[in-house]
Amino acid sequence: MVRVMVAVIVVILVVMCLLHTVSSQSPYNSTYRDPKLLVTVTASSCEVLGQTGSCLPYFSCRKMGGTVKGNCLFTFGIGDCCVFEKTCGGTSSARTSYFTSSSTTATNVGSCSLSISKSNNVCQLRLEMKKAELSEPDAEGACNDQYLEIQGTTGSHPRICGLNTGQHYYVDVSRDAGPFLVTVETIVANSASSWNIQVQQISCGSTDLAPTGCTQYYKSPSGQVKSFNYHTLASSRTHPSTGLTGTRHLQETYRICVRQQSGYCNVKWTAAQGEDYAFTLTDNLNPDNQIPGFPMFNSAVNEDCMFTDYLIIAEGTTSGTDSVNIICGSKFPDPYVRSKNFEVTVITNKVELTDDDIDNRGFHLNYVLEPC
Numbered sequence: 269m270v271r272v273m274v275a276v277i278v279v280i281l282v283v284m285c286l287l288h289t290v291s292s293q294s295p296y297n298s299t300y301r302d303p304k305l306l307v308t309v310t311a312s313s314c315e316v317l318g319q320t321g322s323c324l325p326y327f328s329c330r331k332m333g334g335t336v337k338g339n340c341l342f343t344f345g346i347g348d349c350c351v352f353e354k355t356c357g358g359t360s361s362a363r364t365s366y367f368t369s370s371s372t373t374a375t376n377v378g379s380c381s382l383s384i385s386k387s388n389n390v391c392q393l394r395l396e397m398k399k400a401e402l403s404e405p406d407a408e409g410a411c412n413d414q415y416l417e418i419q420g421t422t423g424s425h426p427r428i429c430g431l432n433t434g435q436h437y438y439v440d441v442s443r444d445a446g447p448f449l450v451t452v453e454t455i456v457a458n459s460a461s462s463w464n465i466q467v468q469q470i471s472c473g474s475t476d477l478a479p480t481g482c483t484q485y486y487k488s489p490s491g492q493v494k495s496f497n498y499h500t501l502a503s504s505r506t507h508p509s510t511g512l513t514g515t516r517h518l519q520e521t522y523r524i525c526v527r528q529q530s531g532y533c534n535v536k537w538t539a540a541q542g543e544d545y546a547f548t549l550t551d552n553l554n555p556d557n558q559i560p561g562f563p564m565f566n567s568a569v570n571e572d573c574m575f576t577d578y579l580i581i582a583e584g585t586t587s588g589t590d591s592v593n594i595i596c597g598s599k600f601p602d603p604y605v606r607s608k609n610f611e612v613t614v615i616t617n618k619v620e621l622t623d624d625d626i627d628n629r630g631f632h633l634n635y636v637l638e639p640c
Contacts, residue, residue, distance in 0.1 A: 313364070314340050314349035320364045320466070321351035333360070356380035359447075360467075363387060366398075367450050367465045375461045377454050381419075384467060386446030391472040393418070393439040393448060399464040400432040403456065405497065407505040409519040409616070409628075413456040416463070419449040426483060426520035430497030438478040438485055482525035482611070489532065489637040492540065493524055495614065495630030500543055517549065517577070517616055517630035524612040526635060533640035535607050537581065539600035540632040547600035548628045549616070550576045573597075579631070580613040581605055600633070 312323045316338035322329075323340035329350035330336070338349035352362040355371040360382065367382040374380045384393065395418075403413035411429035418425050418437075421444050428437070441448065450467055470476050478485030486493065496518045526535055539546040550573075573596035584592040584607040592605050 316349045319351050321349040323347045324350045354382050359383040361385040363469050365467045369462045377457050381449045381451040384448045387469050390469040391442040392470040394468040395437040396466040397432045397435045402429045402461050403458045404430045414454045428496045483522035484524045487527045494632045498630040526610045528610045532637040534638040538604045538634050545629040546632045548598045577616040581607050582609040
């Protein structure tokens with residue numbers, strides 16, 4: 269028995285030494301050609317303390333700028349669980365990286381960026397906001413003090429600011445060579461701001477790919493969708509023309525997609541319960557502006573939304589047979605909107621008929637797929 273155990277230990281040590289020798293001479297997820305042999309090293313993923321890493325030999329992890337946070341033996345991998353955490357000025361070629369505000373200068377005026385080198389056969393980046401607390405937008409929904417943006421890709425992508433912990437963000441990069449910059453731009457210093465953003469490179473053949481052009485993608489048969497910076501807290505921002513307090517939802521245009529699963533033909537959308545501001549895209553909702561006896565929250569659809577911010581839910585209907593494709597106002601249609609289309613387009617911009625949209629917080633909707 270002792271001899272068998274010794275033999276097993278020797279074999280493991282030999283394999284680990286071989287992996288270290290090869291990987292120390294080759295880049296991450298690549299092939300190193302020796303005159304006498306060909307060895308391919310492909311790191312498996314691992315999970316440790318809520319973070320995703322790669323199983324790599326210890327010295328390879330350190331050489332690539334990663335941090336060893338655990339052992340891969342319990343995940344049937346070889347080596348250590350290597351996590352790539354970066355802050356301002358950092359670079360990474362890993363499939364999964366974390367961009368944090370750990371630098372002492374991260375929240376000072378200026379740019380704080382993580383540079384992502386594109387891996388082979390990657391079509392999308394996915395940003396998951398483990399924590400994202402930036403300066404809130406101004407009273408008109410513009411991110412003038414601080415914002416997060418993606419640079420180095422074709423097409424336009426929303427700039428986001430405010431409170432976005434738990435949100436996610438897809439970027440198509442199939443036509444781009446990289447590198448890509450994940451940047452927090454600070455115009456007004458804010459020492460209270462902080463972030464921890466997981467950046468994943470998604471392979472072109474992965475089932476995790478979002479449909480092209482979808483900024484957000486939800487894969488579960490039911491869930492909740494929030495606009496960027498949606499929260500129930502009142503804002504102290506002051507509207508320039510009225511002097512009333514309250515910000516607007518972010519002024520961005522983007523698409524939200526839900527995965528259509530086999531056997532399901534419709535999506536049913538409802539406003540989150542127990543939240544007065546669960547759907548507030550237009551109107552002056554500052555309490556000081558309310559007239560006694562008149563409802564504060566009102567719904568509007570279709571042609572009534574021509575000169576304001578709105579959502580497009582194509583092929584939508586209410587509980588009856590009325591067509592509801594465009595939705596605005598400050599109340600989601602009761603009791604729901606049902607659609608055969610699995611997308612929502614968010615149109616929020618500065619093209620407004622009037623300038624009295626105050627304290628509009630965006631939307632918080634629930635969805636559920638319905639069987640055919």
